[in-house]
Amino acid sequence: MGWWVLHVDLDQFIAAVEVLRHPELRGRPVVVGGDGDPTKRGVVSTASYEAREHGVHSGLPLRTAAKRLPDAVFLPVDREAYEEISETVMAVLRSSGAVVEVLGWDEAFVGVETSDPEAFARSLAARVRAETRLDCTVGIGENKLQAKIATGFGKPAGVFRLTFASWFSVLGDRPVDALWGIGAKTAKKLAGLGIHTVRELAAADPDALASEFGPMTGPWLVLLACVRGDVEVDASPYVAKAHGREETFQRNIADWSRVQAEVARIAGLLAGDLASEPRPAVRVVVKVRYAPFVTESHGVTLASPSSDAGVIAVAASQALGRFTGRRPVRLLGVRAEFGSSLRLFPGGRVIGWSRVPRPSRQPWL
DNA sequence: TCTGGGGTCCTAGGACCC
């Protein structure tokens, strides 16, 4: 017996849900995003595998997707439907008796004591399929990082195991952005330092990276490549630290009085969301994205914590008043932050799945 | 036909206090 971390990830989740609801779409390229109108501003949330074959993927502007694949079926995002099915999937995972940590609509970590993690993974996938008719892929690892990355090698509808023993043979020559937590910007910066692969990053000097990326992030990048990651699967319910609403306008807004009116409207929507939230907001932040995609934010701390719609509206208006630019605006957002009930333990860092010690004395190498 | 919306965490600089 041993402790294993599994990462369960539904295959093309949103598109798969839509195909279940619209069986006639099976086998066709399906693109879900925005309000379903590919002539509008918006991006692809999920594309079916048939659409991905034509270069349409998550994050792609809908207009570009329509250009590449004019015959695709474009559908609006239906959050409530996905949330409902997601709940069912998570309930199935929990019914296995394992510890389940939900990561999003379509993925979760599952911690389990077993002598045969592949068999357990296949039984999980079979149960999910029986209950929801959705396929999933299961990554198996000795920690969360391994499990999460393993999933990518198991897609679609497969099972893949990644361990300390196989890490470098599987990932050593892959680019650094294969790692969970390294994106395009960091990869480019690392390339500038001559670091291109996971193996090279694992051998990099943490102190040198600290001066480039900061005292925590630099050494942490090396730890990532060395497969240092959290083993603990935490089933405690997710508690958001902030809630926000934001909106990209189909046409830029040049009239600042209309900007003020839209911020008031969005603040009202947010206040509505906060009504079902037991904690009061302590701070309200307004975000403005100008037409050239330059984003700024300003916030105000409330005199006393509040969820009152009037208080949120006044605070948002005050925050907006801190903006001095009067250029055309493409996006407005309002965010409410809650008091930090959770404190990081001193000298520590919590980044998603892993708690990593302060990198002051390089204990890891 | 450029580039959503919901979040999280870290960084760096300045304020402020002792």
Add this chain to the structure above:
DNA sequence: TCTGGGGTCCTAGGACCC
């Protein structure tokens, strides 16, 4: 008159993820 460090908190921005 000039000049310390250390600590913490706050703020805005950046990177990343789903």
